[in-house]
Amino acid sequence: MAELGTSLGIVVGYLAITLAVGLVAYRLTDRSAEDYYLASRSVGTVVLLFTTFATLLSAFTFFGGPNLAFSAGPEWILVMGLMDGILFALLWYAIGYKQWLVGKAHGYVTLGEMLGDRFGSTGLRGLVAGVSLLWLFPYVMLQQIGAGQALVGLTDGAVPYWAGAAMITVFMVAYVALSGLRGVAWTDTLQGVFMLGVVWLAVAWVASAAGGVSALTAGMAQANPEFASLGGGLYSPQWMIGTAVVIAFGVAAFPQVNQRFFMADRAETLKRSFALWPVLVLLLFVPAFLLGSWAVGLGITVPDGSNVLPILLNEYTPAWFAALVVAGALAAMMSSSDSMLLSGSSYFTRDLYRPFVAPDASDAREGWIARVGVAVFAASTFVASLLVGGGGGLDVLVTLGDTAFGGYAQLTIPLLLALYWARTTKWGMVAGIAAAEAVYIPHALFAGDVAFLSTTYLTWDYALWCMLVSLVVTVGVSLVTTAAPAENAEKFGVGAD
């Protein structure tokens, strides 16, 4: 039981530090929406980079990803490199920098607001917010499932699943409602640095205990010769490219990431973070996923419903260190979820509640609704996580995560067209997004289970085909419709030549 005390002590201590940071931020936050959601567009390089990075990371970095590397091999590192190190960095420039310019010029806080204003359409604004919230829900739920399971694993079941998930949920709601984006960004930075430190310590520890890096790789190659060679098994070129493209494009429209494009204090911040993306990807994913793959050669067995990383660390490092890593994983889940809750609440209050329900709500009322929205959203995902989560089949994490990214990826091509192609019309946007989602959602739910919905067509992932639908329909409908007088391409700097 002494070990249980240590483990819980580390997790509780960690949560207390996070809360303290949130409280300091609360004292600095005024009550305006721009300050609550965007920290008044004042975020510098280090915080922007880490808050985006920590937000991207989730249960997947510590659990789902290493599990995948354990079962299929370390090539996942290359997929992450292409996805987040290269493709997302380029979208960071193409979408992020332009959104930042446009957002600063016109005071936008959300993606829906920006597109709605450009195309003079409250309907488009609502559609973008609605689609975004639809995918946000399962993803937040996924984080809660991960948190609950992490605490069950850490305490050998002394903290039951529901209690772990409930604790994390209550905690997040409290500090998101209090501190707004400034607190979220600061805690993200703390959490990101913490995760990086912990994962490298884990590699050093496991490597020294198991006879060095060469021995670990040799053991892995001996246990499963396919792991050392590039490709094979799950890793086909189509799968690697498809996964990287869909997730990179999905990330760019994920509310909590997309909203970060509005936050930077100046262009210099965006330039610096753009160049640092590949380095950060290298520093985090290589060690995390190598640990998962090396575990194969160490004879680690992972019972159904468990994660490889905590088991590996329990075997090779002291209990307090394994607890530190689980705290790191909780940090990852919380930094994703708190940002998602905050962005979700801004989408709800600004793009749905205000325009459709109460156009003349006061700022104070909007702020109040935003905070209640955070609590209601988190409570609903928590209840949902109780109904689906707890117990076996952790692969549901990966499946749910992948479908959410694909769902967001359907917004990204219409968004790029809106930003760069003056001829894009409101109806093009509405039709493109609606058509792609209408094809994507049935696939996400039933592909492979029913005869006429396949997971791949011509060997390529259905999500890619849906993105193609979004491109073709947005361009096609834009070409056959004319822009209404309220549509103003010059707002995006793509006015008539």
Place this chain on the structure above:
Amino acid sequence: MNYYHGVMTRNRSDLLWILAFAALVAFAIPWFLWGDATVVAGLPLWLWWHVGWMALASVAFYAFARTGGWDRGVDAGVIRRG
């Protein structure tokens, strides 16, 4: 003459950046090592490629942000003027 020269240089540097980015995307996964299981200094060779490629990408992105590449294509001036 000078204006014409400036436009030509700009277009050429735009093209070079587009080609550089395309190459960064295309070889982020070292296709030419497909099926290769060579281990160098304790790690698969393709993993060393990944390490080098991410470092190269970072340097390329830095150069893009520092030199005239940044701002090209996004019409920043138009947006600032409103």
